[in-house]
Amino acid sequence: MRKWTIPFVLFLLCLIFLVPDQGRKIHANAEADSDAPVDPPKVEEKFGAVPNGLSTDSDVAKREAESMSRKTLRANAEKFEFQAEVSRLMDILINSLYSNKDIFLRELISNASDALDKIRFLALTDKEVLGEGDNTKLEIQIKLDKEKKILSIRDRGVGMTKEDLRKNLGTIAKSGTSAFVEKMQTSGDLNLIGQFGVGFYSVYLVADYVEVISKHNDDKQYVWESKADGAFAISEDTWNEPLGRGTEVRLHLRDEAGEYADEYKLKELVKKYSEFINFPINLWASKEVEKEVPADEDESIDEEETSESTSSEEEGEEEEDAEKTEDEKKPKTKKLKETTYEWELLNDVKAIWLRNPKEVTDEEYTKFYHSLAKVNIHIFPSNAYVVHSLAKDFSDDKPMAWSHFNAEGDVEFKAVLFIPPKAPHDLYESYYNTKQSNLKLYVRRVFISDEFNELLPKYLNFLMGLVDSDTLPLNVSREMLQQHNSLKTIKKKLIRKALDMIRKLAEEDSDESNDKKDVEESSDDNEKKGQYAKFWNEFGKSIKLGIIEDATNRNRLAKLLRFETTKSDGKLTSLDQYISRMKSSQKDIFYITGASKEQLEKSPFLERLNKKDYEVIFFTDPVDEYLMQYLMDYEDKKFQNVSKEGLKLKDSKTKELKESFKGLTKWWKNTLASDNVEDVKISSRLADTPCVVVTSKYGWSAYMEKIMHSQTLSDASKQAYMRGKRVLEINPRHPIIKELRERVVNDPEDENVKLTAKLIYQTALMESGFELSDPKDFASHIYSNVKSSLNISPDATVEEEEEEAEEPETETKAEDSVTEDSEVKDEL
Numbered sequence: 049m050r051k052w053t054i055p056f057v058l059f060l061l062c063l064i065f066l067v068p069d070q071g072r073k074i075h076a077n078a079e080a081d082s083d084a085p086v087d088p089p090k091v092e093e094k095f096g097a098v099p100n101g102l103s104t105d106s107d108v109a110k111r112e113a114e115s116m117s118r119k120t121l122r123a124n125a126e127k128f129e130f131q132a133e134v135s136r137l138m139d140i141l142i143n144s145l146y147s148n149k150d151i152f153l154r155e156l157i158s159n160a161s162d163a164l165d166k167i168r169f170l171a172l173t174d175k176e177v178l179g180e181g182d183n184t185k186l187e188i189q190i191k192l193d194k195e196k197k198i199l200s201i202r203d204r205g206v207g208m209t210k211e212d213l214r215k216n217l218g219t220i221a222k223s224g225t226s227a228f229v230e231k232m233q234t235s236g237d238l239n240l241i242g243q244f245g246v247g248f249y250s251v252y253l254v255a256d257y258v259e260v261i262s263k264h265n266d267d268k269q270y271v272w273e274s275k276a277d278g279a280f281a282i283s284e285d286t287w288n289e290p291l292g293r294g295t296e297v298r299l300h301l302r303d304e305a306g307e308y309a310d311e312y313k314l315k316e317l318v319k320k321y322s323e324f325i326n327f328p329i330n331l332w333a334s335k336e337v338e339k340e341v342p343a344d345e346d347e348s349i350d351e352e353e354t355s356e357s358t359s360s361e362e363e364g365e366e367e368e369d370a371e372k373t374e375d376e377k378k379p380k381t382k383k384l385k386e387t388t389y390e391w392e393l394l395n396d397v398k399a400i401w402l403r404n405p406k407e408v409t410d411e412e413y414t415k416f417y418h419s420l421a422k423v424n425i426h427i428f429p430s431n432a433y434v435v436h437s438l439a440k441d442f443s444d445d446k447p448m449a450w451s452h453f454n455a456e457g458d459v460e461f462k463a464v465l466f467i468p469p470k471a472p473h474d475l476y477e478s479y480y481n482t483k484q485s486n487l488k489l490y491v492r493r494v495f496i497s498d499e500f501n502e503l504l505p506k507y508l509n510f511l512m513g514l515v516d517s518d519t520l521p522l523n524v525s526r527e528m529l530q531q532h533n534s535l536k537t538i539k540k541k542l543i544r545k546a547l548d549m550i551r552k553l554a555e556e557d558s559d560e561s562n563d564k565k566d567v568e569e570s571s572d573d574n575e576k577k578g579q580y581a582k583f584w585n586e587f588g589k590s591i592k593l594g595i596i597e598d599a600t601n602r603n604r605l606a607k608l609l610r611f612e613t614t615k616s617d618g619k620l621t622s623l624d625q626y627i628s629r630m631k632s633s634q635k636d637i638f639y640i641t642g643a644s645k646e647q648l649e650k651s652p653f654l655e656r657l658n659k660k661d662y663e664v665i666f667f668t669d670p671v672d673e674y675l676m677q678y679l680m681d682y683e684d685k686k687f688q689n690v691s692k693e694g695l696k697l698k699d700s701k702t703k704e705l706k707e708s709f710k711g712l713t714k715w716w717k718n719t720l721a722s723d724n725v726e727d728v729k730i731s732s733r734l735a736d737t738p739c740v741v742v743t744s745k746y747g748w749s750a751y752m753e754k755i756m757h758s759q760t761l762s763d764a765s766k767q768a769y770m771r772g773k774r775v776l777e778i779n780p781r782h783p784i785i786k787e788l789r790e791r792v793v794n795d796p797e798d799e800n801v802k803l804t805a806k807l808i809y810q811t812a813l814m815e816s817g818f819e820l821s822d823p824k825d826f827a828s829h830i831y832s833n834v835k836s837s838l839n840i841s842p843d844a845t846v847e848e849e850e851e852e853a854e855e856p857e858t859e860t861k862a863e864d865s866v867t868e869d870s871e872v873k874d875e876l
Contacts, residue, residue: 163205
């Protein structure tokens with residue numbers, strides 16, 4: 049028996065995978081009548097009538113059954129059955145807990161827009177197809193009946209005939225449906241529903257009964273209706289209002305979909321997904337207005353009685369009013385709030401990216417920019433300040449710059465990019481944590497998502513805008529779409545256009561021009577003056593992060609770098625400008641890092657460079673230390689940190705000085721052996737300072753060590769290997785160094801000389817920006833030298849404090865208690 053068990057189980061599994069799952073009842077019917085002719089599989093009427101996926105308990109099941117029983121298909125209607133794949137699809141839709149049900153409205157509006165597009169296209173050759181009166185208005189109308197929980201979406205598009213209703217709403221293209229069902233069964237990816245995978249059938253996410261009323265010019269008005277139970281019915285419509293032409297979809301909302309019976313929610317969905325549809329979208333919205341009506345006689349009498357009881361101060365005013373003639377007196381009225389209904393236009397912002405950039409004015413770009421910001425705040429009111437803070441601009445400031453372009457080729461798309469005038473407060477605080485993007489992806493003017501992080505790299509996440517593509521394959525899931533080759537192509541073009549936009553902003557800035565003195569300033573120049581400096585102050589760190597993260601565009605990003613130098617007079621300069629001012633003999637680009645410009649200007653590392661008139665770049669942002677680990681060269685020029693080894697300045701007497709101070713450098717190195725000093729050398733970078741401490745070329749600088757030590761979760765043991773080897777460089781022309789050499793020659797074992805040499809090193813360590821490993825030892829050496837300068841004996845000690853006799857604590861407490869008792873007695 050065991051011999052046949054495994055093959056039999058495998059055989060059953062093969063049957064399960066090969067035979068499509070048409071439901072238990074279909075499978076049972078197929079087994080009962082195996083000799084029947086092979087026909088397309090059918091679905092019984094009651095299949096899925098009570099969705100088990102949503103029936104979590106008996107009460108829910110009972111409520112669902114009652115809800116479905118109230119809505120019955122008309123007896124005289126011609127009934128049809130959905131194709132098997134559609135039934136399976138709807139079963140998955142209804143019985144799956146899908147988190148994003150909002151997309152149903154987007155799908156219906158998109159279908160309505162397609163129908164309007166079609167009738168408009170037909171009207172180009174035959175104007176009579178539009179008809180007369182309201183039929184000529186190509187618009188979409190949304191109406192809500194809160195009491196009956198019915199949501200209606202109507203268009204004046206091409207409409208559908210009876211046959212169209214049967215084919216279009218009873219069939220889905222086999223390939224698309226099969227791919228959807230297959231994807232659901234293999235990975236359970238429900239995001240596919242939100243990516244145009246199911247179209248019209250997403251209505252059953254929120255409705256348990258749907259009516260589609262449609263009128264085509266070539267046919268009568270018909271009603272398509274279904275409860276998503278495997279069957280639908282079509283009948284001639286003789287009871288509803290004639291549409292004239294077009295389609296109206298009525299959704300009878302589920303009990304758990306009550307949130308969609310709210311005008312505010314519908315406005316949110318239209319603003320988010322369908323704001324840029326070509327046709328007007330109107331909502332039948334309620335509005336409270338104040339209306340003046342005549343006051344009742346009883347109310348007027350009450351008002352008179354109230355006026356008689358007023359104070360004497362008001363009597364004078366009443367006498368003046370009495371002197372007025374009756375003609376001058378106005379009838380008494382009161383204001384009442386009245387609820388009225390009217391059509392409200394929801395998509396008043398036009399899709400300017402579809403127009404020629406030359407035809408769009410600056411005012412239109414600014415208005416469109418503000419509309420993008422307001423949409424983000426409107427859609428995400430709860431977390432807009434955190435997640436979508438980049439897309440907020442409450443002021444009337446114009447964007448710094450924008451780029452509007454069309455991309456053609458293998459992937460065609462249109463895009464508009466904006467540089468906001470200000471950076472949000474948390475742009476870099478949440479740089480690696482935020483998952484939201486300010487770039488929205490549209491397909492045929494329909495919003496798809498703003499979660500495609502692959503459209504732009506993180507360092508450009510401050511840009512706002514949108515991308516609209518007609519060629520993206522949206523019948524796949526979001527995860528698959530993010531890896532699609534089309535998105536990779538779009539990303540490359542967007543990065544190139546974004547960097548070109550920033551470069552152009554720099555070139556148009558009059559402060560960036562070297563020949564601005566010979567050019568008369570116009571109003572446009574004044575407006576653009578300082579724009580790039582403003583951009584750099586707001587988003588300069590993003591350019592630096594781009595150099596770190598984007599190796600492909602590193603050189604293009606390096607051209608956008610701005611910084612102050614020893615010769616820039618407080619203004620920002622670029623690498624190209626720096627190179628243009630370099631000496632003919634200079635091979636490297638000199639820079640120094642530190643906490644502030646003021647601190648760096650006093651650095652001993654700049655003494656010789658300043659005397660020789662070399663220009664040095666100031667890098668004062670902590671991210672600059674990371675930046676320079678990736679930016680190794682620019683335009684065939686190497687970067688040289690002047691606080692590290694490798695700085696070469698010509699000195700004709702270098703060899704002689706090395707030989708002359710050879711004994712001192714060797715002695716000093718041995719003296720500082722316990723301080724981990726690798727070497728003591730003659731310096732070519734000092735002029736007025738006795739000595740400095742430099743680090744190895746590829747190790748951490750002093751400023752980098754401070755940055756790493758200040759990290760909250762830093763591990764000192766793991767950072768030790770990255771700390772640069774320290775080298776003491778001495779100034780052979782300084783009198784202190786000369787005197788120290790003489791003392792070492794006379795008595796190299798003198799302890800005072802050794803202490804002095806160590807003190808000089810510790811002082812140089814601090815001046816070079818390092819932290820002392822033993823501040824107490826350094827302070828004791830300073831105090832010893834102070835004693836010596838004040839002629840105080842080294843053996844002098846601190847005077848001891850005299851001890852005072854303490855009274856017994858018990859006696860004090862006893863005296864206090866006696867005093868308190870006497871005070872109480874006196875009071876009594």
